[in-house]
Amino acid sequence: MPARDDWSACAAPPVLSARAEMLARIRAFFAAAGVMEVETPILSHAGATDPALASLDVAATPVEAGAPPDRRLYLQTSPEFPMKRLLASGSGPIYQICKVFRGGERGRRHHPEFTLLEWYRPGWDDGRLMDEVADLVRAALQRPTLPMERVRYRDLFREVLDLDPFTAPVQTLREAAITAGIHDADRLDLERDAWLDLLLTQCLEPRLGRSAMSFLCDYPPSQAALARIRPAGTSPDDQAVAERFELYIEGVELANGFHELTDAAEQGARFAHDCAERRRLGLAEIPPDGLLLAALEAGMPASSGVALGLDRLLMIAVGATHIDQVLAFPIERA
Amino acid sequence: MLRGTIARFSSTVNEDDMAFYSTSEFKGGLKIMLDGDPYNIVENEFVKPGKGQAFNRVRVRNLKTGRTVEKTFKSGDTVEAADVHDTDMQYLYNDGEEWHFMDPASFEQMTADANAVGDAAKWIKEEDICRVTLWNGVPLSVDAPNFVVLAITETDPGLKGDTSGGGGKPAILETGAVVRVPLFVQSGELVKVDTRTGEYVSRAKEA
Numbered sequence: 001m002p003a004r005d006d007w008s009a010c011a012a013p014p015v016l017s018a019r020a021e022m023l024a025r026i027r028a029f030f031a032a033a034g035v036m037e038v039e040t041p042i043l044s045h046a047g048a049t050d051p052a053l054a055s056l057d058v059a060a061t062p063v064e065a066g067a068p069p070d071r072r073l074y075l076q077t078s079p080e081f082p083m084k085r086l087l088a089s090g091s092g093p094i095y096q097i098c099k100v101f102r103g104g105e106r107g108r109r110h111h112p113e114f115t116l117l118e119w120y121r122p123g124w125d126d127g128r129l130m131d132e133v134a135d136l137v138r139a140a141l142q143r144p145t146l147p148m149e150r151v152r153y154r155d156l157f158r159e160v161l162d163l164d165p166f167t168a169p170v171q172t173l174r175e176a177a178i179t180a181g182i183h184d185a186d187r188l189d190l191e192r193d194a195w196l197d198l199l200l201t202q203c204l205e206p207r208l209g210r211s212a213m214s215f216l217c218d219y220p221p222s223q224a225a226l227a228r229i230r231p232a233g234t235s236p237d238d239q240a241v242a243e244r245f246e247l248y249i250e251g252v253e254l255a256n257g258f259h260e261l262t263d264a265a266e267q268g269a270r271f272a273h274d275c276a277e278r279r280r281l282g283l284a285e286i287p288p289d290g291l292l293l294a295a296l297e298a299g300m301p302a303s304s305g306v307a308l309g310l311d312r313l314l315m316i317a318v319g320a321t322h323i324d325q326v327l328a329f330p331i332e333r334a
Numbered sequence: 335m336l337r338g339t340i341a342r343f344s345s346t347v348n349e350d351d352m353a354f355y356s357t358s359e360f361k362g363g364l365k366i367m368l369d370g371d372p373y374n375i376v377e378n379e380f381v382k383p384g385k386g387q388a389f390n391r392v393r394v395r396n397l398k399t400g401r402t403v404e405k406t407f408k409s410g411d412t413v414e415a416a417d418v419h420d421t422d423m424q425y426l427y428n429d430g431e432e433w434h435f436m437d438p439a440s441f442e443q444m445t446a447d448a449n450a451v452g453d454a455a456k457w458i459k460e461e462d463i464c465r466v467t468l469w470n471g472v473p474l475s476v477d478a479p480n481f482v483v484l485a486i487t488e489t490d491p492g493l494k495g496d497t498s499g500g501g502g503k504p505a506i507l508e509t510g511a512v513v514r515v516p517l518f519v520q521s522g523e524l525v526k527v528d529t530r531t532g533e534y535v536s537r538a539k540e541a
Contacts, residue, residue: 035340050385052382052385052386052388068508070532083506104358104388104409104410105379105388106358106380106384107379107380107381107382108379108380121510155412169535183391183403183405183406184405184406184407187410188406189408190387190408193386193387194385194386194387197383197386197387197389198389198406200383201381201382201383201389202381202389202391205383214501223385223386224387246383246384251384253384255384256384256385327443
């Protein structure tokens with residue numbers, strides 16, 4: 001329980017007003033761009049199946065009339081699925097500013113409840129959306145000349161660590177982590193993608209976004225999440241990649257975007273794979289969103305979409321070093 | 335709150351029934367076991383890429399050696415809790431090898447070796463209340479009270495001038511510790527010392 005003297009706001013008054021002004025600029029940006037603001041439910045019958053996400057649930061609360069008391073509802077980890085159902089319903093370009101929830105995530109840049117800006121552009125590919133993300137960030141931060149760069153995932157690993165993240169075996173990744181001085185790299189028991197995540201977070205992220213907005217793009221297919229896979233080309237260097245990007249500023253990860261997967265069968269297979277992984281890892285079973293699959297079967301327009309963490313964007317805007325500095329009441333005071 | 339948690343663990347811990355912490359419970363002050371030694375978490379940083387595996391980058395201090403090291407944990411992993419907690423105990427006497435302490439509430443007595451008592455040996459005298467850190471019920475370290483009042487057994491007579499500024503002079507205290515005191519302080523007088531810095535604070539009337 002919070003202590004009595006925790007009643008007061010964490011964020012200073014100028015930070016509270018910086019948040020309000022930033023939200024107003026974001027809404028003005030989308031109004032001018034012809035993107036419609038929408039609201040979708042925060043509570044859902046389905047959760048996030050991604051094994052790296054912990055959905056919080058509301059259990060034993062009969063929120064629906066007549067529902068059995070053990071019916072579980074999940075707090076959203078992102079508004080992605082209902083927004084895709086809106087796209088499939090013919091909404092056209094849409095955005096949403098909402099609270100999302102992720103269990104177990106707490107730190108200098110993490111808070112289990114945070115504010116996400118998510119938007120979708122039917123008919124756009126991920127490259128065009130990256131350009132719009134850059135424009136949105138320039139408007140939100142009031143830094144109209146902030147440059148952007150694109151960095152391919154594979155190129156970054158090759159240049160800095162001298163290894164190919166698409167093909168290097170686990171032992172090579174472990175050795176790179178040991179060479180880089182990551183503590184316990186000699187004895188951590190990680191799977192291949194987790195080694196890539198370790199190297200990315202410990203060695204590579206700090207280099208990104210130092211003089212520009214860095215868009216890390218063309219991820220390994222094993223890290224596609226909900227992105228399309230672009231098939232391999234004819235040259236040996238042109239391997240299949242996930243059309244996924246992440247935006248970094250000052251070494252901080254701000255946004256994740258996809259050229260969205262719209263194939264219902266492939267989406268169903270990824271859900272099944274996630275669920276099998278969750279079982280294998282002993283994680284809570286999460287019901288996949290059957291309504292998303294139904295919407296994809298009915299037909300969702302080819303789209304690109306992105307989710308951007310507004311608390312972190314505000315941290316950059318006001319020069320905060322800890323997320324608590326931009327929150328009115330962090331979880332310990334909630 | 336932290337101490338309450340650990341106390342609850344320690345009351346249920348035995349060799350067959352160990353307590354564990356998940357990385358999501360990591361925070362400064364948490365006591366964990368690593369490679370058979372008790373550690374205190376000094377700093378915990380949660381790092382996660384946009385999607386994928388999260389990690390906890392942790393600075394921990396070995397409570398036996400005092401050395402600080404960095405560790406990397408895969409988030410979601412669990413670590414054995416160290417049955418470590420602090421308790422206030424009264425120092426009774428030194429038998430030449432070990433220091434004897436008593437819990438003032440239960441009158442239970444314990445002994446601590448020179449390794450556990452460490453620097454506190456320079457400052458404590460009989461009946462002082464000390465903060466004793468117990469690991470599995472055995473004293474791991476002893477902290478002297480922040481301030482102690484001790485008699486000077488030996489110091490050069492002040493030569494001239496009566497100022498408390500300047501260099502001062504060394505004085506041997508009744509416990510054997512040596513501190514720098516102002517020139518005007520004389521043998522037999524009581525002085526108050528900050529045990530964390532080993533510095534003279536003031537003259538004292540009585541203990």
